[in-house]
Amino acid sequence: MSDTKAPVFSCPEEQKVFSRVYKYADMATRLMEEFKTPPFPNTYALMYAYAAGENDDIALIVDEMLEKGDLSPYEIDNVYSRHLCPMQDQAKREKIGQRVDEQISSVLDLVGTGVENSDQFENVLKQIGNGIGESTSLDQLSAAITNLMSENQRMANQSRKLNEGLKESREQIELLRRELEDVRNESMRDPLTTVHNRRAFDMKLVAELEVAQKNGSHLCLAIADLDHFKRVNDSFGHRIGDEVLKIFAAIISENIKGQDLVARYGGEEFAIILPATDIQSAAQLIDRIRLQTFQRKLVLKGSKKPLGDVSASFGIAQFVPGMTPADLVELADQRLYLAKSQGRNRVQAEGLKTSAA
Structure with a gap:
């Protein structure tokens, strides 16, 4: 028999509050069990907020995640950092x-x-x-x-x-x-790679787009995606996958200049904002990052077992007056999709020839 005593409430209103809290806690736990989500504090906090239904944005986002079955630790942490961390x-x-x-x-x-x-x-x-x-x-x-x-x-x-x-x-x-x-x-950094996070990216892109619109200056956006990254996680585990993400983020950071910004945009996706940079210069810079990534021969510590070729694909879009931030992101995404469909490990930018290994 359990020794746990039932809580004593000072008034009916207090009992209602506790009953509601217990109900949401139970719903959050059941959701985590049903969808086999990682049992981390961030996951519980997100599921509790979803069960409480007090935030329409969280409800909509989690509904989409549940529908797609996309409940990876990164996606959960991403939603948590964008909507609960603030x-x-x-x-x-x-x-x-x-x-x-x-x-x-x-x-x-x-x-x-x-x-x-x-x-x-x-x-x-x-x-x-x-x-x-x-x-x-x-x-x-x-x-x-x-x-x-x-x-x-x-x-x-x-x-x-x-x-x-x-x-x-x-x-x-x-x-x-x-x-x-x-x-x-x-609040503006990705905890794993230490580069900027999606929130910082969104703010920077809006600000730089306004500057480009006002001054008529150049602005390019590149979106990068590590090729066959799931294969790395499946073959060597998520810990090794995390190390690859850190190395890739470091390569990008080492090549960009002070006014530029790199952010972790998704699980293995990174976005690079390049103010005052034309499409030709952006393509040269991004191809240097692509080449350095591919030439970095990674091996496992201890066994020295090679990880195999690690490459990334890139799509670059150039700002045109009248574009919104969403327009620029969509165009860069389209170029990235084209780079993937043409064999990966290449750079696609409108009006320029494909760069590949």
């Missing part, structure tokens, strides 16, 4: 904001204390000044000087404490500023 990021920012408010309050207290001490010192100086006249004896003058020196020392000590407190608060505020920046950066 809530966690907001909570982190709010917590840091509270700590900033506390530091500001501390600074105001210190300033208030400093003003109070300054007023007190001013009053003492007035009293000493009023007590000194032509008839003041040497003993009285000596006592006034002693009092003045004592007050001056007290004021110096208070000023030192004030400065120390202000310095400490300034250091704390700077630390909080860095923490806030770290939270922001973490």
Whole structure:
């Protein structure tokens, strides 16, 4: 017999809340069992949010995932990071904001204390000044000087404490500023490859497209897909597959310049935004990445067993005034599909010859 005691509720409303929570938790668990999803915290959080039905976007996306049977760990993490992580990021920012408010309050207290001490010192100086006249004896003058020196020392000590407190608060505020920046950066990065994530890609593409539209400047988008990546996972396991993704992301990152951006776009797909870059230059850059990927001979640590050829296919689209971000992505996708259909390990860009091994 179980020793678990039934919860005691203080009111009927509380009982309703707990009943609803238990219901959603049970639904989330059943969904994970039915669709054999990985039993990770992110999966449970996503399924619970889906069961609760309070977010229309999550409901629509998970419905599509369930229909397609596409419940891979990456896709789950991707949806989680795009739709649930922002809530966690907001909570982190709010917590840091509270700590900033506390530091500001501390600074105001210190300033208030400093003003109070300054007023007190001013009053003492007035009293000493009023007590000194032509008839003041040497003993009285000596006592006034002693009092003045004592007050001056007290004021110096208070000023030192004030400065120390202000310095400490300034250091704390700077630390909080860095923490806030770290939270922001973490929310824009893919945790596996450390390149930017889909959220960062979406924001960057909109911004760069607006610049290109306004200034009439060049803008290219490349979408890359590792060829036969499922074969790597099936043959060597997901851990090795993850290492291949990291290496591919690193090759791209090493070849692009400061204003460019690479993001993990899907499971084994990466998107590269190339501002101020024409189609010819983009194709040369992307083909260099393709070639370096293919020439990198990967072997398993320990056994030195070769992984076999690892290649990638690329599709490049060039911005044309009037295009939307979705138009540019769709065009790059079409070129990628063409590169795949023509044999993989090649670059397809409109108006340019195919580059292949």
